[in-house]
Amino acid sequence: MSAPSTIHYFDYKYSFPLESGATLPGFRLAYTTQGTLRQENGQSNVVWICHALTGNANVSDWWGGMVGAGKFFDPEKHFIVCANVLGSCYGSSGPLSENPATGEPFYHDFPVVTVRDIVNSLDLLRQELGIDRIHTCIGGSLGGEQALEWAIDQPDLIQRLILIASGAVASPWCIAFNEAQRMAIEADPTWTERRADAGAMGMKAARAMAMISYRNYDTYGFTQALDNNEQLDDYKAATYQRYQGDKIVDRYNAFTYRLLSKVMDSHNVGRNRGSIPQALGRVKSRTLVVGIRSDLLFPPSEQQFLARHIPNASYQEIDSLYGHDGFLIEFRPLTALIRTWTASLDVAQPGTVRTNPA
Numbered sequence: 214m215s216a217p218s219t220i221h222y223f224d225y226k227y228s229f230p231l232e233s234g235a236t237l238p239g240f241r242l243a244y245t246t247q248g249t250l251r252q253e254n255g256q257s258n259v260v261w262i263c264h265a266l267t268g269n270a271n272v273s274d275w276w277g278g279m280v281g282a283g284k285f286f287d288p289e290k291h292f293i294v295c296a297n298v299l300g301s302c303y304g305s306s307g308p309l310s311e312n313p314a315t316g317e318p319f320y321h322d323f324p325v326v327t328v329r330d331i332v333n334s335l336d337l338l339r340q341e342l343g344i345d346r347i348h349t350c351i352g353g354s355l356g357g358e359q360a361l362e363w364a365i366d367q368p369d370l371i372q373r374l375i376l377i378a379s380g381a382v383a384s385p386w387c388i389a390f391n392e393a394q395r396m397a398i399e400a401d402p403t404w405t406e407r408r409a410d411a412g413a414m415g416m417k418a419a420r421a422m423a424m425i426s427y428r429n430y431d432t433y434g435f436t437q438a439l440d441n442n443e444q445l446d447d448y449k450a451a452t453y454q455r456y457q458g459d460k461i462v463d464r465y466n467a468f469t470y471r472l473l474s475k476v477m478d479s480h481n482v483g484r485n486r487g488s489i490p491q492a493l494g495r496v497k498s499r500t501l502v503v504g505i506r507s508d509l510l511f512p513p514s515e516q517q518f519l520a521r522h523i524p525n526a527s528y529q530e531i532d533s534l535y536g537h538d539g540f541l542i543e544f545r546p547l548t549a550l551i552r553t554w555t556a557s558l559d560v561a562q563p564g565t566v567r568t569n570p571a
């Protein structure tokens with residue numbers, strides 16, 4: 214069994230065509246596994262977790278309430294895989310990786326990537342790991358988009374699909390938020406420079422904008438209330454925005470931030486598949502769709518749409534003070550929902566799909 218924090222690397226050494234028509238000369242994915250792979254009679258104990266925008270392969274770091282000994286996804290029972298997405302900066306190929314054609318980092322020249330490209334790269338990793346069947350594929354936000362695309366592309370691969378705070382297509386509202394953030398990056402005078410920290414101050418502003426979409430009026434009202442009635446400046450809400458901007462600058466880069474925002478914009482399961490309902494109709498996985506009532510970015514109506522059009526889907530909602538970011542925070546209600554749903558499937562299909570095949 215691998216230690217949770219051990220990062221492995223998958224190097225794909227062949228030319229990798231992207232949806233845009235561009236080609237990557239191979240790629241690297243950073244990934245983690247926890248537990249021991251068990252596969253028998255078409256069943257497996259694989260739990261594949263897809264991360265969101267600025268996440269990484271180290272799922273225990275950012276989803277420790279869901280993954281780990283004694284948690285719902287437990288390495289004692291499951292083989293848990295999480296890969297850093299193509300284009301990101303936590304070990305996978307992205308804009309700061311070397312472009313073999315120039316010997317320099319790609320920077321602005323890293324090609325446009327889509328959720329389908331990410332899923333194609335994940336699937337190559339799956340094959341490398343010898344995984345024939347995924348028992349459960351789960352993700353929130355961009356993670357849910359990957360899980361959904363995978364289930365549409367390969368309807369027999371994923372037995373159970375869990376989509377949290379995610380959607381079938383990027384909404385105009387989501388694209389508008391992302392474009393405002395890209396404008397902030399592009400307004401940074403360093404953005405055109407070819408260095409790793411180009412556009413960092415723009416990204417700081419972009420993250421502050423994004424936080425407004427990840428949280429909501431009540432989150433700020435509760436966590437960043439005025440200290441007193443006399444204050445004229447240095448409001449808590451303002452220092453919070455700046456602090457969140459500093460945090461992203463410390464751990465990320467503007468090239469990746471911009472690239473992955475474009476990945477989210479182009480998410481549309483209906484592309485080249487007739488229509489969005491037709492695409493969703495291809496999913497064969499038993500599916501749980503979870504909405505967060507206070508989510509402004511991916512409101513519950515988007516998840517209800519998914520549940521209406523995916524053939525074997527159930528829909529559940531949770532409350533959260535934290536809006537969209539609730540999927541990274543509300544471990545207890547999420548675990549309760551998933552546990553109940555899983556139990557209902559185990560009862561309905563004993564011996565067919567078991568949560569704990571060990």
Ligand SMILES: CC(=O)SCCNC(=O)CCNC(=O)[C@H](O)C(C)(C)COP(=O)(O)OP(=O)(O)OC[C@H]1O[C@@H](n2cnc3c(N)ncnc32)[C@H](O)[C@@H]1OP(=O)(O)O
Binds near residue numbers: 275452
């Ligand atoms: C290397 C890595 O960090 S990898 C991390 C991987 N990242 C991911 O997976 C992305 C997903 N994660 C996230 O988006 C976030 O971490 C979340 C949503 C899970 C949690 O967000 P957080 O920023 O930790 O929580 P929250 O909004 O409550 O902010 C708390 C922070 O703001 C600080 N803060 C709160 N109020 C204020 C204020 N008024 N002024 C200044 N700072 C403030 C807190 O001190 C705390 O600081 P800390 O992060 O240094 O401990």
Ligand SMILES: N[C@@H](CCO)C(=O)O
Binds near residue numbers: 354
């Ligand atoms: N807060 C999340 C974005 C929401 O999907 C992240 O930074 O990954």
